[in-house]
Amino acid sequence: MPRVLVVAPSWIGDTLLAQPLLARLREKLPGLVLDALAPPWTAPVLARMPEVDAVIESPFDHGELKLRARWQLAREVRARGYDQAIVLPNSLKSALVPWFAGVPRRIGFVGESRYGVLNVRHALDAKALPLMAERYAQLAEAPGAPPMRPLAPVRLEVDEANLLITVARLGLDRSRPVAVLCPGAEYGPAKRWPAAHFAALACALDERGTAAWLIGSAKDRPIGEEIAERSRGAALNLCGRTDLGAAIDLTSVASVVVSNDSGLMHVAAALGRPLVALYGSSSPEHTPPLDPAARILRIDIECSPCFARECPLGHFRCMNELTPQMVLSALESFTRTPRTSRDERAR
Numbered sequence: 001m002p003r004v005l006v007v008a009p010s011w012i013g014d015t016l017l018a019q020p021l022l023a024r025l026r027e028k029l030p031g032l033v034l035d036a037l038a039p040p041w042t043a044p045v046l047a048r049m050p051e052v053d054a055v056i057e058s059p060f061d062h063g064e065l066k067l068r069a070r071w072q073l074a075r076e077v078r079a080r081g082y083d084q085a086i087v088l089p090n091s092l093k094s095a096l097v098p099w100f101a102g103v104p105r106r107i108g109f110v111g112e113s114r115y116g117v118l119n120v121r122h123a124l125d126a127k128a129l130p131l132m133a134e135r136y137a138q139l140a141e142a143p144g145a146p147p148m149r150p151l152a153p154v155r156l157e158v159d160e161a162n163l164l165i166t167v168a169r170l171g172l173d174r175s176r177p178v179a180v181l182c183p184g185a186e187y188g189p190a191k192r193w194p195a196a197h198f199a200a201l202a203c204a205l206d207e208r209g210t211a212a213w214l215i216g217s218a219k220d221r222p223i224g225e226e227i228a229e230r231s232r233g234a235a236l237n238l239c240g241r242t243d244l245g246a247a248i249d250l251t252s253v254a255s256v257v258v259s260n261d262s263g264l265m266h267v268a269a270a271l272g273r274p275l276v277a278l279y280g281s282s283s284p285e286h287t288p289p290l291d292p293a294a295r296i297l298r299i300d301i302e303c304s305p306c307f308a309r310e311c312p313l314g315h316f317r318c319m320n321e322l323t324p325q326m327v328l329s330a331l332e333s334f335t336r337t338p339r340t341s342r343d344e345r346a347r
Contacts (some may be wrong), residue, residue: 002029005077005103007087007094008038008046010062011186012244012263013287015042016154016270017133018088020290022051023152024140025086035080037097044245045267048156058097065093074100086139087118107139132287154270154290156248163249166242172250177210179331180251180268181235182259183227184220188309190281191260193319195223199230200324201258205331206234210255213238215247215264256331261287269294274334276327280318281306295330297322 004025009015015038026032035054036046043055058073060066074097084105085098092112099106099117107120115121122143129135129147137147167174183198185191202212212231214224218240228237242250248267251257256274259265261282268275269289277289279298283305288296298304304318311318 001031001033002084003033003080003082004029004035005056005080005082005085005098006034006036007058007085007089007098008036008042009088010039010042012042012045013261013266014088014132015045016156016263016266017131017287017290018136019049019051019154019270020133020147020151021086021088021136021140022049024137024148026051027148027152028140035082037077041244044243044248045156045263047245048158048248050155050157060093067096070096071100073097077101077103084120088136088139092117109135109139130285133290151290154266155272156267156270158249158252158271159245160249162246163252166246166250170238170241172213172236173211174253177255178253179205179210179212180254180257180259180273181212181214181227182216182257182262182264182268183214183223184216184239184264185260185262186217186219187282190306190308190310190316190319191262192223193260193278193280193322194316195226196230197319197322197324197327198227198258199235201327202227202231202235204324204328206231212236213250213254215239215242215250256334258327258331265289274331276330278319278322278327280304280316280322281308281311283307295333297326297330 033053036052037056037058038046040057043057046052046055078101082103085103087095087108090111092114095114095117105120106118108118109122109124133151134147181198205212212235214235214237216239221240224237224239228235251268252271254273257268258276260278265277269291275294277294277296284296299318299321301317
């Protein structure tokens with residue numbers, strides 16, 4: 001029985017983009033035991049992937065080395081008897097646990113002088129593989145071989161019991177259709193649609209009989225409060241009031257989702273929810289939602305995408321000029337036409 005450990009990314013969105021790799025491993029290796037090594041903040045995503053048997057929590061924050069702790073974690077990994085490990089992050093430290101554990105085949109892209117700790121090394125051709133999901137999927141194949149296309153779809157399983165508990169705990173009203181709005185973006189403010197725009201959208205949805213739930217982490221709670229206040233209560237701020245697992249389950253009941261380019265955007269895509277994804281400083285050419293029916297909205301201006309954390313020019317046109325009416329029109333198109341792939345550029 002083959003046993004494979006995947007060292008998962010440290011970002012929610014990237015973790016979801018790794019799911020086609022996991023599906024491909026299942027396809028190639030009948031009877032596979034497939035586990036993931038992941039930080040606690042992404043573990044709930046992996047736990048809801050049908051391809052994953054178990055999640056081993058990695059207790060390291062971004063940038064932490066902690067060699068002694070990694071050596072101790074490697075003892076647990078060694079005891080599980082993996083045949084191979086696939087390391088998705090490109091850092092040296094992310095490859096140390098499989099190396100310390102003596103996993104025979106240690107697979108990943110060349111990066112940060114990992115020649116010693118990886119013994120099956122892939123060279124990345126960024127032009128041939130523009131999508132992050134394709135790059136991850138290539139690691140299921142022999143070095144130099146392209147990933148199997150089309151990529152397997154992303155999909156998450158919902159914990160129905162947890163959903164009911166969360167709805168009751170938060171006193172949520174499900175008598176009306178629900179729009180989930182995701183105003184956060186961990187990378188920085190340049191990826192965030194303005195609070196005033198989210199508030200205006202929530203008011204417009206309320207007039208149409210749709211409730212708006214703001215979902216995000218505790219870091220997103222202040223912007224959630226601003227949106228709730230600006231919308232005069234049309235938007236309910238749930239940011240920071242759920243863990244990631246509960247946020248996934250709540251998003252599963254949404255009739256529509258509007259999200260910045262963030263981990264929750266990829267969650268909505270994996271749940272198959274009608275999704276409008278908002279892009280400003282980032283680009284859907286690299287990490288788009290993997291649901292082909294998602295609507296992608298962006299402003300076609302010369303300085304976008306800049307990939308900066310904050311607008312380097314100070315005008316933030318890429319998000320300011322992406323109006324609530326544009327987003328509302330995209331949402332209404334879900335009811336007017338069948339869901340098909342679309343990349344909508346506002347001019």
